[in-house]
Amino acid sequence: MTNSIAEIKDAEVIFITGSNTTENHPVIGAQVRQALKKGAKLIVADPREIPLAKDADVYLKIKPGTSIALSNAMIHVILEESLEAKEYIANNTEGFDKLQEVVKKYTPEYAAEICGVDAETIREASRLYASTVKASILYCMGITQHHNGTESVMSLSNLALVTGNLGRESSGVNPLRGQNNVQGACDMGALPNVFTGYQSVTNPDIVAKFEKAWGVKLSDKPGLTIPDAVHGAEHGDVKVLYVFGENPMVSDPDTAHVKKALEKTFLVVQDLFLTETAELADVVFPAAAFAEKDGTFANTERRIQRVRKAINPPGEAKADWEIFTELMNRLGYEANYSSAEDIFNEIRTVTPQYAGITYNRIEKEGIQWPCPTEDHPGTKFLHVGKPARGAGLFVPVEFEESPELSSDEYPLVMTTGRVLYQYHTTTMTAKTDGINQMAPGHYIEMNSKLATAKGIQDGDMVKVTSRRGSITTKAIVTDIVDENVVFIPFHWTEGANVLTNGEVLDKYCKIPGLKVTGVKVEKLA
Structure with a gap:
């Protein structure tokens, strides 16, 4: 997020798009409702009439x-008026x-x-968003999980800049992250083209810096995205997959x-539970849960927060860093970490954004x-004075329909998402009887006219x-x-992602177009 969660309640206009905020991010959804009580105006753009749509001015x-x-x-309306x-x-x-040239025709x-939608409704939304400099855009995977997801984000950036x-x-x-510590994972270089702190693997000076810090020769070529890795595995080009805290057999x-x-691979899975993916693994490393280890998380507003061990992990389970350290040593790389804090101190030395953060400083409250x-003091919101790159770059983008919608055989558009009661692939939440009573399995929402x-x-x-x-699946009319x-909803095995497309990918970041799938629906006898 460019801004902070607490700032939402003081926004004068909030534009929510591609996010079912109250169900997928309830804490942030509560901030939105507080803002509305203080008089904020709300714009919602979503294919489903999500709960916040009922509160929307537009x-x-x-x-x-x-x-x-x-x-x-x-943007066309804003410039025209x-x-x-x-x-x-x-x-x-x-x-x-x-x-200006691109948006003329829109x-x-x-x-x-x-x-x-109605043209006049678009005008109303445009005027409302442009009415203040305290307008916050909130978006989630309804924006990003498309064949043109990166360009969808660029179009929102254009709107904010204009x-x-x-x-x-x-x-x-303000992107709302889909899982706990997704922001932290990205900060730590869990992306194929960067080291920690988004430092490019193709920059020779950056590569040299990390080679010196880690004492090994490093590649200057970007690695594979998840779709590339899975595709490579299917075709025999990727021999080993190490899946850590992820359940691709459902997600x-x-x-x-x-x-x-x-x-087709030698599959290693490191997880808390024997997930659908772990059931296919050649080796499973049992990992400790968040309350069974020390460390830090970085949340969606870039805040680094302490996590403290409350209980010992069961059986042979270990903290992730302990598993990685032991594995590195067995593979011949000497790793001498004795605590999570040791690792954090190394992170600080190679990651400029983290350099001023210490365990002592975040003992009671996290720092952004x-x-x-x-x-x-940390940074409450970004791009103060001028955008961080010196000048905010307008990137004009054109709308392109998903190739999923090109078949008469599959005339309906299926979109996917989450429900309030289940979390991600239900690895944890489905183990609770009360939750399963509220959300026992997948279903399809369909319009009454289509059903009739x-x-x-x-x-x-x-x-x-x-x-x-x-x-x-069961029909909900x-x-x-x-x-x-x-x-x-995508949470369950043998559900939505049996149907979604893993071949048509965003050309920038290779994310699949999970939110648009061509389908047909038939009643069963």
Whole structure:
């Protein structure tokens, strides 16, 4: 997040898109509701009529995958009605002329056809968002998990820049992370093209710095993304997969493809429980839970927080860092860490954003990076004065429909998401009887008109088929989705991700288009 969670409640306008915030991020959802009680205005753009849509001043029930067209149309209206932040654009940005040229054709009427919403509603949203410099954008995987997810984020960045909603309190572009410590994992270089702190593996000076710190020769070539690794495994190019705290047999697209790939490798899984992925493993390392180890997490607002061991791990389970340390030593690399704090102190020496953070400083309260020195208070919000790169870069992007929607055989658009009661692939939550009573398994939400046309009633069992396979699930008839859109939560095995596409990937970061899948639905006898 460019800004902080606590700032949300003081925003004057909140634009939520691609995020079912109250169900997927309840703490942040509570901040949104506090802001509304204080008089904030709310814009929601989502294919489903999520709970916050009922509180929205403007609700846009857009078709899945059309957010770029919506953002471009909002910018079109803002420029057409001279609502842009002219001084901010002149002094703090570059590439504005190119943006103007691209958004010319995205009139509200043009975008309304693409998005499936009313043109005047787009105008209302545009005017409302541009009415203040305390407008906060909140988004999640409904924006990113598309074949053009990176460009969807760029379009939101363009919207913030054109109104000057960056570098100010209660504004910004704020991605809500999908799991605990996703931010921390990325900070630590759990991405194929960077070391810790987003330092590029292709920069010779950076490579030399880490070679000196770690005493080994390092590659200057980016590694594989998860889809690349799975694809490589299926074709025999990847021989070993080490899966750590992840359950791709449920969370990754095209389950049959994932299973085939994992079965062709020597598979190592490090996890708390014997997940669907761990059941396929050649070796399983039992890992300790969060309350069974010391360390730090970095949350969605870039805040580094202490985690303290409360109880001993059961059986042979060990803290992740202990497993990695023992493995490194057995493989011939001498690792002499004696505590999680030792590792954190090494992180500080090679990661500029973390340099000023110590265990003592975060004993009682976490600190937000960047924090370059030990007398620095941390950074509440980013891009103060000027964007961090010197000038905010407008990156004009065009809307492109997902190739998943090119078949008459699969005329419906399936989108996926989460429910309040289950967490990710249910590895932990499904072990609780009370939770399973509230959310026992997957289902399909379908519009009443679609259900009537197919002779389906609420509670009927239906067959849902895509190009990848079929599942059987229970129908929930509801008008929170449009007639040609269906929704299936992804938490359960043999659920939504049996159907999703793992081949069509974002050209920048290789994320799959999980939120748009062409399907057909049939009633079962």
